[in-house]
Amino acid sequence: MQRAFIAILTFSLGTAGAAPRHLCTYYDVIEYLNVSSHSKLHAHILPKASLKEPLEVTMDFMLVAILSVAEKLQTVTFYFVLNLEWKNTFATWDPQDFCNISKVFLPTDTYWSPHIFILERVNGQNSNLDYMTVMHNGSFNSAQPFQVTLTCSLMILKFPFDTQTCNLTIASFLYPVTDLVIKTRRTPAEMMKNSQSYFLTDGEWKFTNLSIIEYREKIDEEEFSLVTYMISMERRPTLYVLNLILPTCALYVLDMAVLFGPSSLEEKIDFQIAIILGSSMLAVILNNILPTSSNKPPVIGTHLY
Numbered sequence: 368m369q370r371a372f373i374a375i376l377t378f379s380l381g382t383a384g385a386a387p388r389h390l391c392t393y394y395d396v397i398e399y400l401n402v403s404s405h406s407k408l409h410a411h412i413l414p415k416a417s418l419k420e421p422l423e424v425t426m427d428f429m430l431v432a433i434l435s436v437a438e439k440l441q442t443v444t445f446y447f448v449l450n451l452e453w454k455n456t457f458a459t460w461d462p463q464d465f466c467n468i469s470k471v472f473l474p475t476d477t478y479w480s481p482h483i484f485i486l487e488r489v490n491g492q493n494s495n496l497d498y499m500t501v502m503h504n505g506s507f508n509s510a511q512p513f514q515v516t517l518t519c520s521l522m523i524l525k526f527p528f529d530t531q532t533c534n535l536t537i538a539s540f541l542y543p544v545t546d547l548v549i550k551t552r553r554t555p556a557e558m559m560k561n562s563q564s565y566f567l568t569d570g571e572w573k574f575t576n577l578s579i580i581e582y583r584e585k586i587d588e589e590e591f592s593l594v595t596y597m598i599s600m601e602r603r604p605t606l607y608v609l610n611l612i613l614p615t616c617a618l619y620v621l622d623m624a625v626l627f628g629p630s631s632l633e634e635k636i637d638f639q640i641a642i643i644l645g646s647s648m649l650a651v652i653l654n655n656i657l658p659t660s661s662n663k664p665p666v667i668g669t670h671l672y
Contacts, residue, residue, distance in 0.1 A: 391466035399460055402477055410476050413546055414455040421545055424453045424481050425552040426537065428579075428596050430562040433572045434514070436521070436531070436600075442489060443519045443533050445598070446567075450510045451481055452552065459505040469503045480509055481547075486536035486593075491515030527607035530575065535596040543589040551594060555579045572600045615649055618642050 415422050427450035434444040455478055462469045475497050485491075492514045499509040519533035539547055551558075559577040566574055576599035583590045625638045 391468070393468065393471050396460060396465050396468055396471050397473075399465070400458055402473065410479055412479060413542060414457055414479050415546065416454075416456040421548045422453060422542075424451055424539075424547065424549050426451055426549060426594060427552050428535075428558050428562075428577075429565060430574060430577070430598060431512075431565055432568040433570070433574060433600060434568070436572055438521055438523060441519060441521055442516050443521075443531075444491075444514070444516045445533075445535070446512070446514045447535075448510060448512050449483065449537070450508070450552075451483075452506065452508045453481065455479065455505045455507055457505070458501060458507075460503050462503045471501050472498050473501055475499050475509060478507065480507070481549075482539050482541050483511070484538050484540055485513075485515060485517070486538060487517040487519070487534060488515050489518055527602055527604040527611075530599060530601045532597055532599045535598060536593055537596070538584075538591055538593040540586070540591055542591075544583055544592050547592065549592045549594050550581060551579055571603055571606070573603060575599045575601045611649055611653060615646065618645050 413422060429448045429450070430445060431448060432446040434446055436443050458478060478499075478501070480499060496511060499507055501507055517533060517535060519531065521531055523529060537549065539549065541547075553561075555577050558579075562574065562577065578597040578599075580595040580597065582593055582595070584593055585591075619642075622639070622642050625634070
């Protein structure tokens with residue numbers, strides 16, 4: 368009896384003196400969220416906390432580069448970054464329970480994430496950034512880079528002094544507005560300033576303005592939330608002035624000088640043939656640049672050639 372009492376006392380003292388386990392690692396947070404036991408359905412079900420209120424996804428847009436503009440194909444290739452943020456009230460924890468760990472990084476297929484559809488997209492590369500930030504209050508953040516080719520109605524009437532505006536429409540047609548609403552987080556001026564600070568290309572096209580339209584579109588008796596970014600860009604005409612306009616003007620000045628000069632008829636004929644050949648070459652260059660079908664052909668094509 369005395370030995371049993373001593374053993375119990377020793378065990379009690381040993382247990383009382385043991386150091387408590389501190390939950391101070393990201394693994395502890397992941398265990399608390401019970402991510403490993405989640406089924407694949409957990410990553411596909413919309414995390415709505417209330418049936419009355421739709422889930423709100425806020426979005427930031429940053430244009431990084433204008434990679435190419437194909438006038439003949441009527442397409443534009445952009446490189447941009449979308450920053451998406453939404454709430455998931457089923458993934459929260461108290462930072463004080465985990466040594467003030469307030470955020471973790473998880474693969475995008477761990478929880479639900481918005482399915483983005485770009486309406487004007489004809490080609491492009493999907494993002495390879497497969498991680499998102501999860502905050503302790505259930506706020507999710509995902510920054511996704513995109514390189515996409517979009518259809519764009521390019522108006523070439525004032526070529527090469529033209530400005531173009533191309534639309535980039537983002538939607539999620541899986542969920543109507545009763546379940547999901549897409550909104551912009553910042554004003555167009557703020558996004559424009561942020562884009563210009565990170566803009567990488569200094570080529571033919573200059574990024575000049577950004578406008579945003581938030582609206583709803585009805586499809587098959589259901590309304591969906593859409594956001595359209597209207598990207599305005601201006602062509603830098605220096606190369607075309609040097610290679611097309613100035614040589615053409617020089618040919619016409621020489622043509623007038625020879626026509627009214629004291630040259631013989633044979634010399635004038637030879638020079639006229641040379642001018643016709645030079646104008647034809649410049650016309651071929653212009654024809655290779657501009658689209659073959661256009662309601663309003665460029666002024667430079669109808670007046671100079």
